[in-house]
Amino acid sequence: MAIQAPATRPANPRFSSGPCTKIPGFSLDMLNDAPLGRSHRAAIGKAKLKEAIDTTREILGVPADYRIGIVPASDTGAVEMAMWSLLGERKATMVAWESFGAGWVTDVVKQLKIEAETKTADYGDIVDFSTIDFNTDVVFTWNGTTSGVRVPNGDAIPADREGLTICDATSAAFAMDLPWDKLDVTTFSWQKVLGGEGGHGVLILSPRAVERLENYTPAWPLPKIFRMTKGGKLNEGIFKGETINTPSMLCVEDYLVSLTWAKSVGGLKGLIDRADANAKVVWDFCAAKSWIANLANDPATASTTSVCVKFTDDRIKDGAAFAKAVAKRLENEGVGLDLGAYRDAPAGLRIWCGSTVETADVEALMPWVEYAFEAEIAAQA
Ligand SMILES: Cc1ncc(COP(=O)(O)O)c(C=O)c1O
Numbered sequence: 426m427a428i429q430a431p432a433t434r435p436a437n438p439r440f441s442s443g444p445c446t447k448i449p450g451f452s453l454d455m456l457n458d459a460p461l462g463r464s465h466r467a468a469i470g471k472a473k474l475k476e477a478i479d480t481t482r483e484i485l486g487v488p489a490d491y492r493i494g495i496v497p498a499s500d501t502g503a504v505e506m507a508m509w510s511l512l513g514e515r516k517a518t519m520v521a522w523e524s525f526g527a528g529w530v531t532d533v534v535k536q537l538k539i540e541a542e543t544k545t546a547d548y549g550d551i552v553d554f555s556t557i558d559f560n561t562d563v564v565f566t567w568n569g570t571t572s573g574v575r576v577p578n579g580d581a582i583p584a585d586r587e588g589l590t591i592c593d594a595t596s597a598a599f600a601m602d603l604p605w606d607k608l609d610v611t612t613f614s615w616q617k618v619l620g621g622e623g624g625h626g627v628l629i630l631s632p633r634a635v636e637r638l639e640n641y642t643p644a645w646p647l648p649k650i651f652r653m654t655k656g657g658k659l660n661e662g663i664f665k666g667e668t669i670n671t672p673s674m675l676c677v678e679d680y681l682v683s684l685t686w687a688k689s690v691g692g693l694k695g696l697i698d699r700a701d702a703n704a705k706v707v708w709d710f711c712a713a714k715s716w717i718a719n720l721a722n723d724p725a726t727a728s729t730t731s732v733c734v735k736f737t738d739d740r741i742k743d744g745a746a747f748a749k750a751v752a753k754r755l756e757n758e759g760v761g762l763d764l765g766a767y768r769d770a771p772a773g774l775r776i777w778c779g780s781t782v783e784t785a786d787v788e789a790l791m792p793w794v795e796y797a798f799e800a801e802i803a804a805q806a
Pocket of ligand 1: 442443498499500501502525526566568569570571593595596614616623624
């Protein structure tokens with residue numbers, strides 16, 4: 426019997442985990458106010474950059490005494506700037522449960538070569554935070570984009586820790602609650618939950634992180650692009666929009682447009698609710714079917730943005746080839762783009778459910794996942 430294709434298609438088939446789908450209703454006309462061809466150091470450019478910082482603070486609820494800077498090289502730039510500038514003062518603990526966290530481990534162990542303990546968990550699980558010594562500097566990823574597993578909350582991070590916490594929150598910021606009092610360094614890029622553009626990173630520093638910057642000089646040289654202090658003092662300009670080098674004012678405008686949309690859907694709470702509702706569609710679908718499961722083993726740590734699923738049917742002969750074929754079929758049908766699992770992750774799908782995704786599109790996608798699954802089971806035979 427021929428397998429029947431679903432009648433309804435997602436209006437927007439973009440489910441990429443980064444760059445993520447743009448805000449609903451996006452059009453390039455929305456960027457008309459970008460001060461193109463003007464200096465980012467002119468009053469108009471500086472005002473845009475400051476507005477980006479101020480609105481980020483407002484929506485995310487970042488405390489007034491935390492610094493927010495726009496830095497080069499997207500989230501990677503922000504994380505590496507922090508690690509190169511702050512680590513080495515004391516022992517580090519590197520925590521990883523998927524490939525991006527593993528990348529930060531490589532940075533510290535193989536490049537910076539400082540004393541570090543590495544704690545890892547397999548795809549689908551998270552490291553037990555109660556086993557971490559927070560008197561060391563701890564580097565971790567809030568939401569593992571490639572494993573669909575996240576930190577449930579900051580409860581296990583002590584308020585009176587002596588070390589710094591450095592948190593890559595790029596696929597969490599704007600879609601999950603972040604406990605600012607437990608985070609000394611937080612990073613993200615615009616291309617994730619807000620559907621912005623790549624290239625720029627955001628670095629948020631607690632007063633304790635600033636204190637470390639002003640009182641500790643790493644043993645290694647720092648390129649200009651990483652330097653946040655001048656003569657032992659924080660370069661405050663960076664945190665007012667005087668970027669280290671030239672940003673794209675088009676990307677800044679795009680970020681401002683996304684922030685305005687974020688406010689229109691109810692700010693942080695509205696953004697979180699949207700991601701939660703999207704993820705629930707996938708979770709409920711997995712719970713109702715015997716052949717698909719969430720990659721996250723514990724529902725408490727299941728991501729609401731990068732929802733990763735695995736195929737569990739015994740009839741599947743080659744898991745990786747099968748999952749790839751399902752993703753390809755969804756792409757060919759034009760109903761689900763870029764939702765194959767990350768290259769190093771277990772075979773499956775990664776369905777981005779961040780705040781710019783419409784719940785109706787996730788609902789429309791799921792029958793297509795079933796259709797593609799059945800079609801590939803048939804194709805195997
Ligand atoms: C958890 C995590 N960290 C870092 C990155 C790298 O981000 P960027 O390309 O913005 O530097 C990504 C990108 O997907 C990510 O998911």
